[in-house]
Amino acid sequence: MSEMPMLDLLGNPNAWAALVTLSALEIVLGIDNVIFISILAARLDPAAGRTARRFGLLLALIFRVALIADGFDVHIPRGYIYFAMAFAAAVEAVNMVVRQRHAEREKR
Secondary structure: OOOOOHHHHOOOHHHHHHHHHHHHHHHHHHHHHHHHHHHHHOOOOHHHHHHHHHHHHHHHHHHHHHHHHHHOOOOOOHHHHHHHHHHHHHHHHHHHHHHHHHHHHHHO
16 A cells, blocks of 8 residues: 555545544534533532633643644654543542542531
8 A cells, every 4th residue: 555645635535524524523522522521610619610621621632632643643652641541530530539428428
């Protein structure tokens, strides 16, 4: 399989179809991120909610840019991306435990 020069991709209908498909997916996933982050941030006080929304959207943007860069063969060590995802999951797990303990204390 020979590599196609970049300019040849401009006239390739398959490349345009892939671009439209990926753009539609990014729009849907972006809207999903905004809704999900807004729901979670609504539980916080207004100042913390604004900070959480900005931080969440910034992380979503960073992950997307990193994955797009990876698609263009820009080397980003996957360990950084996996560490960030694992860290976010660990923070959420700790938050869930803390909320559960707080709810149990309030029941007493």
